[in-house]
Amino acid sequence: MPKKKKGLSLGVGFYLALSLVVIVGFIFWGESREDRTANLDLLTPQSTTHPHIFSFADDDTTIWMGTHNGIYEFIDQKWQRTRKELMTSDVMAIETNPNNPMNIFVAGHGFVKRSNDGGETWETAENGLPNKAKPNEPDVHYLAMDPRNSSRLIALLASADNNVYQTKDGGKQWNKIGSIPQGAYSISILPSAKETILAATESGLVRYNVKGRDLEQIQITNEPAYGVLSLFDGGTIIMTESGFLKSTDLEIWSDLDVDLNGEMPLGIKSSKQDPNRLIIVTDQYSVYESNDGGENWSLGES
Numbered sequence: 001m002p003k004k005k006k007g008l009s010l011g012v013g014f015y016l017a018l019s020l021v022v023i024v025g026f027i028f029w030g031e032s033r034e035d036r037t038a039n040l041d042l043l044t045p046q047s048t049t050h051p052h053i054f055s056f057a058d059d060d061t062t063i064w065m066g067t068h069n070g071i072y073e074f075i076d077q078k079w080q081r082t083r084k085e086l087m088t089s090d091v092m093a094i095e096t097n098p099n100n101p102m103n104i105f106v107a108g109h110g111f112v113k114r115s116n117d118g119g120e121t122w123e124t125a126e127n128g129l130p131n132k133a134k135p136n137e138p139d140v141h142y143l144a145m146d147p148r149n150s151s152r153l154i155a156l157l158a159s160a161d162n163n164v165y166q167t168k169d170g171g172k173q174w175n176k177i178g179s180i181p182q183g184a185y186s187i188s189i190l191p192s193a194k195e196t197i198l199a200a201t202e203s204g205l206v207r208y209n210v211k212g213r214d215l216e217q218i219q220i221t222n223e224p225a226y227g228v229l230s231l232f233d234g235g236t237i238i239m240t241e242s243g244f245l246k247s248t249d250l251e252i253w254s255d256l257d258v259d260l261n262g263e264m265p266l267g268i269k270s271s272k273q274d275p276n277r278l279i280i281v282t283d284q285y286s287v288y289e290s291n292d293g294g295e296n297w298s299l300g301e302s
Helices: 012-041
Strands: 051-056 064-066 069-073 076-083 093-096 104-108 111-115 138-146 150-158 163-165 175-178 186-189 194-203 204-211 213-221 225-230 238-241 243-247 255-256 266-272 278-282 285-292
Touching: 012 076, 051 093, 051 266, 051 278, 064 093, 064 278, 069 093, 093 213, 104 138, 111 138, 150 186, 186 225, 194 238, 204 225, 225 266, 238 266
Parallel strands: 093 138, 138 186, 175 213
Antiparallel strands: 051 064, 064 069, 069 076, 093 104, 104 111, 138 150, 150 163, 163 175, 186 194, 194 204, 194 225, 204 213, 225 238, 238 243, 243 255, 266 278, 278 285
């Protein structure tokens, strides 16, 4: 009788076990993938994405939130993902045109895009911006639209120098106009003063007057400012460590009394149609609304 060769003998049981392991692995992988996808479909404090900016949407009623994974909208007390074509975009800036709600701008890490059909389709609007080092350029951290001229926008880039650009033709061409110290938290355009930008910085609120291709700097406040909002009626609101402050002349400031139930504010925004309509979103993604310029606040029910 011939001798059997020594070695590894793989029987039917082994292949059945291997098949079972593969099947179980695919099940767990599928469930994990579905969990991750589901986790991104709704924005909650447990979500793996990160918020950057919020704003009234093109209808001036719905609220949008820009995140690492696109845009979410606040509907029925939930933040639900919208504009699926942007779901892979790191959206750090959103601006809508109050004179033409179909005209929307979004920007972030590696892009500036414009839509003329309410966000159904998007086109690149980066001409004049540093955008050769794709996918990281242009790295736009903030956009501000002129309340009195929707064709004029200011872009704040992440770079340390020459980081402020302006367009006067709705994003067709951008031109460099100067520098704001790196680390500015937000910018806005002061409607009551032509060619003026406000910046929230660690050193406080700073006013920059546009002088051709240069910026003239004027210090307004000395307490760190983490957000700035210019209202269409000429008022200004800033977010500081001590709370929200409001002014009509950038000299005298009054407190905005709002109880956020211990939650931390991510910022404050206003309607572009009615400066008395204000919203605050917190780190728990709660929405607080005011319809009287900040005198009274209620938990949002959009």
